[in-house]
Amino acid sequence: MVTASATLELVLPDGSVRTVEAGTTPLGVAQSIGPRLAKDAVGALIDGELVDLRQPLERGGRLEVVTPKHARAGDFVRHSAEHVLADAVKRLFPEAQYDAGRKDHSEKFQYDFRIGRAFTPEDLARIEEKMREILGEDSAFERIEVSREEAKRLFAEMGESLKVERLDDIPEGETITLYRHGCFTDLCRGPHVQRASQIGAVKLLEASGVHWRGDESAEMLQRIYGTAFSTPAGLESYLHAIEEARARDHRRIGPELDLFSFSPLAPAMPFFHPKGAFVYNRLMSFVRELQTGRGYGEVVTPQILDVDLWHTSGHYDNYREAMFFTEADERQMAVKPMNCPGHCLIFATRLRSYRDLPIRYADFGRLHRYEKSGVTSGLTRVRSFSQDDAHVFCSEDQIGAEMEAGARMILEIYRTLGFSAIRIQLGTRPERSIGTAEQWAHAERTLEAVLQQILGSDYAVNPGDGAFYGPKIDFHISDALGRWWQLGTLQLDYQLPQRFDLKYVGADGAEHRPVMIHRAMVGSLERFLGILIEHTAGAFPVWLMPQQAVVLPVSEKFADYGVAVRDQLAAAGVRVELDARGEKLGYKIREAQLQKIPYMLVAGGREAESGTVSLRLRTGEDLGALPVAEVAARIAERERSRSLEL
């Protein structure tokens, strides 16, 4: 009961301000604006945060009433569909217990059940059908506040022991709410739509076994994933987007373009074919070129090193289950999962002066990590790979400049490759870590200061996401389908220099401990190539294409002219081939198109007479007849400037 009638100020999207009594619901506000709005509303936002329409407001702020057209409507719809899913499962399988749904409803919903067996595809079809039936009943979603005891009694009576356990997770003092639609009641924070019919379309996507609370030793529950939208059209465009992603899947495109393959004889270790290796090496030489001008020295280090080294580095204790081991001369050896310990050894080969710092070692060394069998996938998660790895050894007061230089290089790479949306995150101390609390606090403060200096507040903090030896800055990019990928990383490390007892002589003549910065820009080249394939659908920029142009004689009569054109382009440095097969032009164009070859040079009678070619781009654009020299110059220029244009 609100005794003192406190008031709240609400700012509506049109900028107008409403003063309402505390405890007013968003639905009440919507009603006061208009009955139509109140009827259509599926939820509300306060300062961008989701709130249930029936939840009494306790604070003011920017209020948006969310209708089905609103971008966030799906969050309410999917969360509500989640309850409908649990309802449907309980109706079909009364013996099943329901555990919990999903936190993030921006794309999917899910629910976990204890049922003692796996759901079959037929089960899913039946459940989905039952869900539609429930939507047809169009029950209202009710929000009910209850005491902890009441909730406990209710779920205990229903035999829902998983729910009773979930109740204990809710901190003391927090309002406990139930949501009910029809006969189904769930412990839930909300928010939900008003009526089941506001869930316009549902689809169950898949089922899988999951460990209770993610604990590998815990019992296995059965999870069902699905998605829902306000309208069937929304669902359709979602399914269309999934199709689009499937068509760009690098595991499909890679073999189609003859870039790479896998063999069961080396699980999760890619074989790059000549074309794939070309792109791979191009990326590497691009990075090499960038860092060479910035004071990096590239090193080459051993593949297999004594286990003692990994004890020193801490990897043995923390990550030995992800390492490959072998034996030689009765010594235990490990295949390197990282380059850094090797770089520490190089640093320690002589006495270093402060005048030598920063010392920057770059290394494209092949790394092997024994990723668990269930987690590997295409090029994005492999067991054998290399990184554009580097380690900078510097003094404390050089950290800022080194981090900034690293960040700038990383941003330049992403821009060159056509990634413009970038997110930056600071990762702090994880649960498993080495080093003292003081060291961590100091390292985290240092990185934060650098970030603020470079970016202002344009970064996020990701608690617990640091490496085990120090905090890190991660760089994420968004691809052509809007998916986010972590690529670059700058990690600060006070631990390894200490473990390897690295030192340099300062201007004061005393010994000092250097700081180490781990740096990767595109990260694993394998993974990056996978991302780049999906981003471009295999249509790489001209400078990365293994084959840039193909000469297409209109018929075998013009094969000789084709040879002349091809030779002229090749002499200008263009990676070009001649397709002199006795096929029709349309056939050869189709093949070149499917291979994403940027330039198709048609050579027939007209062209032969004038020393030209008709230039067709892989975009389908026809540029007409151009002198061969001009085409050669155009392609060479794109190559030189690493242009994204054709």
Added chain:
RNA sequence: GCCCACGUGGCUCAGGGGUAGAGCACUUCCUUGGUAAGGAAGGGGUCACCGGUUCAAAUCCGGUCGUGGGCUCCA
């Protein structure tokens, strides 16, 4: 590692207890053609592997390996 699904010619897939099919690709021949598939003929598979059931297994059962989607993990 865990749960589920899948594994048929180079690729995409159909079939399914009685010793294998299609399209594309490949080879040869015909066609010499103007911007995303010209025509004909032909070759190619012990149906992932190992074991079991059966008169008979590609098909049913068990195991192994691999792949996919999740879980977990990602220094």
